[in-house]
Amino acid sequence: MVLEEKWPVLGRHNEAARWLRIWTDLGRAPRTIDAYARGLAEYLDRCERKGVDPVGATREHIAGHVRELSTRPSRRGANVVSIDSGSGLSNATIQQRLVPVRLFYDFLIEEGLRESNPVGRGRYTPGRRFGGHQRGLVPRLTRLPWIPTEAQWTAILQVAANEPIRNRVMLALAYDAALRREELCSLRTDDLDPAHRTLRVRAETTKGRRERIVPYSATAGVLLSSYLAHRASLTRARGGLFLSESHRNYAQPLTLWSWSKIVRRIALGAGVPRFSTHTTRHLCLTDLARAGWEIHEIAIFAGHRHTDSTIQYIHLSGRELADKLQKGMQQIHAWRIRQLAQLGGQAPEARS
The missing domain is CATH 1.10.150.130 (Tyrosine recombinase, N-terminal domain)
Structure with a gap:
């Protein structure tokens, strides 16, 4: 072996x-x-x-x-x-x-x-x-996943703007579709459906061995169109979507390790060393939760079998949770006040 x-x-x-x-x-x-x-x-x-x-x-x-x-x-x-x-x-x-x-x-x-x-x-x-x-042999510690602040994300985008079109579209799809590193690098040309702006994540490339169809944004679609035109200059053969342009692996599918090195270079250039290939997935799922998506909808989008896995990926700050609590309490408070007002308008006999 x-x-x-x-x-x-x-x-x-x-x-x-x-x-x-x-x-x-x-x-x-x-x-x-x-x-x-x-x-x-x-x-x-x-x-x-x-x-x-x-x-x-x-x-x-x-x-x-x-x-x-x-x-x-x-x-x-x-x-x-x-x-x-x-x-x-x-x-x-x-x-x-x-x-x-x-x-x-x-x-x-x-x-x-x-x-x-x-x-x-x-x-x-x-x-x-x-x-x-x-309890198991070793206590399991569950920490919140790290996601960049708005300033850190802006710094990453500024560095990524100078990257080749392939790297920019990969970063866009990694966030847009909440793709894992292997799912992203394993995409093939026939996984794309530009007419409906969706892509197919094949079961054999996923962690849970579950195929799914996910959408991507119009902005990512524009980048993807530009990249496909560039890819045609490398090869017109079907197969891996994202290709290497190095002399050693020219026109061969980009490897997981090469993509990790690219993201690492971007992270260090932006002064955000904690940014990794999985950060975009965390950020996307958290943004979906912020947008009001139900947890089971996010689980389907992410390809999770159970919502417990999805919850671990979602990072809501204390301020966001406090805002939700305040809004919820305002509704309850208004409801209780209405009840008191209704009771105040009743006749004495009705209240006795």
Whole structure:
């Protein structure tokens, strides 16, 4: 396996290699397999360093792995966990690294090599207090997604204005249709419907494997028309919509990594380093909520199976929530005053 070449520790553990091979044969996305391999290899490497047989590992060994993840120096530098922290991975990253370890032990249980899973998972248990929810091994922290301020967004647009037409239309569609990075880069020429200003997001390119049709604005349509004319100068062949113009990959579909580098360059040029390829999706869904869209409508637009996922993407500031509360309270206040006025106009006998 190519994964064993990248992470040799996987080749030294037959059950781990077999588990990954099964997931690969089941057609899981290459990036998912790669993430699983990385997380599991990281855990197996620690087991080897500590002289622990992973098949017989206990919850104590898993806890030690979690502690190492949360305290070791990060390659990205300081301030990973919190403002005053100089070490450790973020909570979300630790959760992500534990997923393949937990699934690996599920596989060992199915194979009859273990009786229990030392990682465990948060689950509903009838009869327990506080709603019957048993907490997972690592508490899950849910933070609000970051979105740029109006000034930051303006700075990003000013830098993007000097970008080639391809990059500008990609940024426009990423926001307009709330596209994930892979959905955007995987668009093909036959996914477009210019007559109705819609595009098709194919199931195989989505995170939830659900196809959807999404609209884009007239402004994005003008940019797209200009880009299609430019694309025709590169090639007239159908296929990937957004093409590379580098000498090495000329007229080949633009890769995810190339788009990430482009967005990173724009972010640094605008002085907004937190801006990423996923920020436009957060911003679009938040703007839809601000415009009064119902949560289930936003979920359909975003391609979410459940509205719980949609809620995590929407960022409403405290001021916006306060405005909604004030408006709602004004209506209730007016209703109560009307009731008092009606009671004041009744005859004494009616009120007694």
